[in-house]
Amino acid sequence: MSWTDERIATLKKMWEGGSTASQIAEELGGVSRNAVIGKAHRLGLKSRPSPVKANEKKKAAKKAASKTSANTKKASAAKAPAAKPASRPAPSPAASTSTKADAPAKNDGSPSQPVPNPTPELPKIVSVGPGGFLRQGPGDQQPPIPPAPPRRLVPAKPSPEIADKTSLLDLSDKVCRWPMGHPGEPDFHFCGEAVNPGFPYCVEHCGRAYQAQLPRGARRPPPPLPFGGPRVR
DNA sequence: CCCTGATTCGC
């Protein structure tokens, strides 16, 4: 299988959505988990909770005598000495500390901030944080803003049917990319609601995607599972 | 062992 545009798009979506490489590979079909990971990296997406990340030692010469038993080879001591730069002092990991969205803000053609907010009820929202609460500027502190929507989230049901569904091709920086259903299925689509500034999802799904870190004792048992969770076939 | 993602490197 080759990496078509659609397959790449699906890969990105699922990767960003938190799906594991295995799930993505299974979904795409015809590719291995490694292929997905390899592709993801080549695409530039990387990181994401990986078990083997915290540690960063120099592990260079490793895999030399594996395949190709006929040519290069081994060379037993071929790669031991100075052969690998092996320097990955990765700067700071993603600086996710910023209080406001580090929104990629790559609006092509659109101004930056000075955009009048279309919503009159909401003063100056800078962004939406975990749980759906709205962040404002320091001088605009106002309690009257709903901290967390008591509303119950529905699994999938934008409206009537999948008539006005948002397909992969309909995605943009302005619509919610939250997946509904499973890729590959006939009715698979995306939320399509207007996104929160700086986030790939709408307010509702931001609440699902970004959960506030609660004290150990008060964690919520059922974590949100994009794509409906692990598939069972 | 199972899982995960990361990396390397022959193709």
Added chain:
DNA sequence: GCGAATCAGG
């Protein structure tokens, strides 16, 4: 560019 092999942490 692709992905199997391999590594390494949980």
